[in-house]
Amino acid sequence: MKPVKIGLLGLGTVGGGTVTVLTRNAAEIARRAGRGIRIAHAAARAYDQAISGLEQIERIGDDAFAVVDDPDVAIVVELIGGYSPARELVLRAIANGKHVVTANKALIALHGNEIFAAAQERGVVVAFEAAVAGGVPIIKAVREGLAANHIEWIAGIINGTGNFILTEMREKGRDFADVLAEAQALGYAEADPTFDVEGIDAAHKLTILAALAFGIPLQFDKTFTEGISRIEAQDVAYAAELGYRIKHLGIARRVADGIEMRVHPTLIPHRRLIANVNGVMNAVLVKGDAVGPTLYYGAGAGALPTASAVVADIVDVVRTLTSDPHNRVPHLAFQPKELSDTPVLSMSEVETAYYLRVSALDKPGVMARVAGILGGHGISIEAIKQKEPGEGDTHVPLIMLTHRVREGRMNEAIAEIEALEAIKGDAVRIRMEALAG
Amino acid sequence: MKPVKIGLLGLGTVGGGTVTVLTRNAAEIARRAGRGIRIAHAAARAYDQAISGLEQIERIGDDAFAVVDDPDVAIVVELIGGYSPARELVLRAIANGKHVVTANKALIALHGNEIFAAAQERGVVVAFEAAVAGGVPIIKAVREGLAANHIEWIAGIINGTGNFILTEMREKGRDFADVLAEAQALGYAEADPTFDVEGIDAAHKLTILAALAFGIPLQFDKTFTEGISRIEAQDVAYAAELGYRIKHLGIARRVADGIEMRVHPTLIPHRRLIANVNGVMNAVLVKGDAVGPTLYYGAGAGALPTASAVVADIVDVVRTLTSDPHNRVPHLAFQPKELSDTPVLSMSEVETAYYLRVSALDKPGVMARVAGILGGHGISIEAIKQKEPGEGDTHVPLIMLTHRVREGRMNEAIAEIEALEAIKGDAVRIRMEALAG
The missing domain is CATH 3.30.360.10 (Dihydrodipicolinate Reductase; domain 2)
Structure with a gap:
């Protein structure tokens, strides 16, 4: 089978790494994919001439839109990053009927809904494995x-x-x-x-x-x-x-x-x-x-690890080139019509446990007052610990671990604790998760 | 789209788990796959009547070959385990033009080459995610x-x-x-x-x-x-x-x-x-x-974790039902014609580091003798440690960590060490790997 021709937008860290991986592992990748992958056209304003594999690129210019419009290019690989012109380039590639591979997490997180809808409409794939955790699939x-x-x-x-x-x-x-x-x-x-x-x-x-x-x-x-x-x-x-x-x-x-x-x-x-x-x-x-x-x-980052995910996406897209679009893996895992409108909770509605630290006057009864405020808001304490005062310190760190509670309620308790005369400054609050079960 | 009909061989631990997962998460799975998955026919000699979801199975019999020959069944899910009749069932399913999902590592490890060749020939997929590390993809x-x-x-x-x-x-x-x-x-x-x-x-x-x-x-x-x-x-x-x-x-x-x-x-x-x-x-x-x-x-095991992988495979196969067989992911990652004949090394050719423990006579010079034998075979010692003797002990444990060396050479050194009069019994040898770089 003829090699698949890709267009590359950007020859920075990840772009350079992608060129290197595609060149260095070309034979092994073709043994997996069943056909070769060639970089037909790349665009970059400036780039490192020492990128390994650069000589394999058929044509390098500085006009990213020319790559996106190049009829030779079947898959556009967007490695510019940022919102604009990445968004415009990706949408134009889709409009041109090209598949897209991107490592751009900001673009997907903010404009993914629009981009996936356009891709779905046009029957092309937008792959984004490299957008999260670099080379980890x-x-x-x-x-x-x-x-x-x-x-x-x-x-x-x-x-x-x-x-x-x-x-x-x-x-x-x-x-x-x-x-x-x-x-x-x-x-x-x-x-x-x-x-x-x-x-x-x-x-x-x-x-x-x-x-x-x-x-x-x-x-x-x-x-x-x-x-x-x-x-x-x-x-x-x-x-x-x-x-x-x-x-x-x-x-x-x-x-x-x-x-x-x-x-x-x-x-x-x-x-x-x-x-x-x-x-x-x-x-x-x-x-x-x-x-x-x-x-x-x-x-999670770096030229070659990120390129690993970019190239895996290219191989995946190569495999789907002839597939029925309705049978592809949906962009967001679920079929587009099956997305749900389950609400995202505000932080005050979130329930978690807490680590709290306050600077407390080193006097009997203060710990009990603080614990009493938490109890008054229905917050159970898992552990409480008062550090020894240093030479001449009037205040000591008081550290507490709480059980799970809604953040809104914790905010009220913290405000009350901070208002105590025996407490200096703001409370430090770090959320705590068991990550079990 | 109409639901895909599967045939299930075995209703033991993993079979039962698969029924449970397919039933419990039916709606969510269909939202991902784009169509429902139904168990048209299952075969088991005996099974737990309390399996959750059992009532969703359209027909349960005791003849596994009847499932494999059932024209209603598009995908055969083999969860019997063992070599036979699993091998015969899978080969007959393939011959019947059905896709196969299996959790059977013994079958794949020993008969996979034959099974994948048959599947390739017939244009069907044999998926086996559950065969390694249970639910981990x-x-x-x-x-x-x-x-x-x-x-x-x-x-x-x-x-x-x-x-x-x-x-x-x-x-x-x-x-x-x-x-x-x-x-x-x-x-x-x-x-x-x-x-x-x-x-x-x-x-x-x-x-x-x-x-x-x-x-x-x-x-x-x-x-x-x-x-x-x-x-x-x-x-x-x-x-x-x-x-x-x-x-x-x-x-x-x-x-x-x-x-x-x-x-x-x-x-x-x-x-x-x-x-x-x-x-x-x-x-x-x-x-x-x-x-x-x-x-x-x-x-890596258990009813539901293994079923997680089995059902993920079923969803993958459902997606490829209409795809061009040449564009599917190859069974063994590389295209069948691209497999290499790189030799597998015998253990004596393998290079690794070692932990050694011998029981050494508690007398001056023994440690030096042992170290000398290792040195004589070109084996560098990373650490050596002699434990204190217990009350009345004539021998003490002598523990060594070595640098990397071919196992064949280590075998020679160990034989020489064991032959020393000051060494009692056999050496304990555990291989050691840095797992870095």
């Missing part, structure tokens, strides 16, 4: 591998930069700002780290996973996001003393009233496998009613 | 998700009974025989535990994974197998002191001269994620050249 696992299951929840470490920072803070007792600076120097974190450390990147990915798991449209605007920039070394240490690790998790859960979608620092028991995922690695834990908990682990 | 991950990669090695905990026994031995310092008896009482281990504890079950699964990863035919007879029945509590403890855990791993590795396929107890660094997979859980670590290490974790 988590989209395929959730969408196909677990298709028998009623999925109950998903919890993922889906931002490598954040996980690197939290791992360093725990292992070396370092401060957030200090580790962030190192991550930037190592190239793990961008100059503007907001997307990573404030959880926006993770929220893009969680939005995608939640849609696939629960059969709902993509709803990025309803995902709650809290970053790790205010996590202090002392909370990491206190959590460890209590048998927990702090991870920046994306959590999507189906409950009776709707669906939770939230990204925030989370205490999890240190014995859980996912608590032992360290450094820049990603992992996604998926709980299905039949299969139980399953976990998928690997590199 | 590891076949899909290796065959499709990592299709861009040159896969370097795979290491898996692929027998839950064995992992439960080793976990209990480590956590509680218990003996093998003691834990095995408990596992049998709990129903984790069969009355005849040979398949599990001697590694035959794991070897079936490893044979399948190696074929998928490396593009070679299934070669069960060339898989080296060593069980865990001779692992002693003291070796588990000494390994822990040195920073290692003992796991029963299936390892397949591509090296310059060929392919290694081996199942044996293995020391691995305790910080590796896979070292922290405990109890009956399974995990497979796959190293691809592009993606790096990825890990897949979940329940």
Whole structure:
């Protein structure tokens, strides 16, 4: 069979990696796919001339729209990133009847509903395995591998930069700002780290996973996001003393009233496998009613790991080129007409357990007052611990673990605790999940 | 679209689980697959009348061949297990032009080459996700998700009974025989535990994974197998002191001269994620050249987890019903004509590091003699440790970790060490893998 010709938008980190993988493993990929894959046309403003495999590209220009309009190109691979012109390019590729492969999580999370509707209308596939957890085939696992299951929840470490920072803070007792600076120097974190450390990147990915798991449209605007920039070394240490690790998790859960979608620092028991995922690695834990908990682990970013997912998508699309569109795997796991309007819950409706730390006046009765306020709001305490005061300290850290409660109720209790004269400053509140059952 | 009709062979643990999952999650599965799935005909000699969903089966008989010949049935689901009549049933289903889904690892490992050739010839699919690691979609991950990669090695905990026994031995310092008896009482281990504890079950699964990863035919007879029945509590403890855990791993590795396929107890660094997979859980670590290490974790057995994989396969097959057979995912990941004849290495050609324990006469110079023999065979020692003698002991345990060496050479060294007058009995030898890079 003739090779399939693809068009490549972008020759940056992931674009370069894709060229390298397609070239280096060309023979092995063709042995799997049953036909060769050739890069007929690529577009990039500027690119590294040293990219391995660059010489295999038949034509390189600087006009991405020319690639999308190239009649030679059967599959457009969008690796530019960002919202625009990625959205316009992808929509035009679809309008031209071309299949699309993209690694662009921001694009899918925000414009996926529009893009998939256009693709469905035109009978083409938009594949996006690389958008979540880099080379880990988590989209395929959730969408196909677990298709028998009623999925109950998903919890993922889906931002490598954040996980690197939290791992360093725990292992070396370092401060957030200090580790962030190192991550930037190592190239793990961008100059503007907001997307990573404030959880926006993770929220893009969680939005995608939640849609696939629960059969709902993509709803990025309803995902709650809290970053790790205010996590202090002392909370990491206190959590460890209590048998927990702090991870920046994306959590999507189906409950009776709707669906939770939230990204925030989370205490999890240190014995859980996912608590032992360290450094820049990603992992996604998926709980299905039949299969139980399953976990998928690997590199969440980087040129070659991301290219691994991009190229796997290309092979998948090559296989579907001649298939009846109605029999393909649906973009969002469920048939387009079968998406549900189950509401996404606001954070105040979400139920979780909590780690709380307040700075309490070192005097008898204060702990009892705080505990009394929690009890008054119907919040059960699992553990409470007052640290010893340092030389000359008037206030001491008071640490509590609570049982599960609605966040709205916890907010009321915290406001009341913070209003106590014996409490200095704001309470630190980190959500806590058992990730069991 | 009309529901797809399936025929079910076997209503035991996995068969019952499959009925339950198909019934309980019928609506959700149909929302994904785009059409319903109905059990038109099932065959079982005897079965539990309390299986949830049993009433949904249109017809239950005791003749499996009648199911395979039933013109109503589009997909035959073989959940009888064993070699015969499973092989005859599957081949007849194929001859009848029916697709097949099976959870039978023994059948695939031993007769897969014949079965896939017949399926290829007849243009039907034989799906077997449930044959390895239960509900974990590891076949899909290796065959499709990592299709861009040159896969370097795979290491898996692929027998839950064995992992439960080793976990209990480590956590509680218990003996093998003691834990095995408990596992049998709990129903984790069969009355005849040979398949599990001697590694035959794991070897079936490893044979399948190696074929998928490396593009070679299934070669069960060339898989080296060593069980865990001779692992002693003291070796588990000494390994822990040195920073290692003992796991029963299936390892397949591509090296310059060929392919290694081996199942044996293995020391691995305790910080590796896979070292922290405990109890009956399974995990497979796959190293691809592009993606790096990825890990897949979940329940490797049980009614519902295995049914999860069986039903996912049914959904996959439903999607391919109208597809061009040449564009389907090949049974063994690579196109049938592209399988390679790369040789499988004998164990004496395999290179690995070792944990050695001998019972040495407690006299000066013995340690040096033993170390000298290893050195004489070109074997470097990473660590050597002599335990203190107990009251009245003439011999003490001498423990060594070596660097990597061909097993043939190690065998020679061990024979020479065992021949020393100062050494009592046989050496204990456990292979050791870093599972990095």
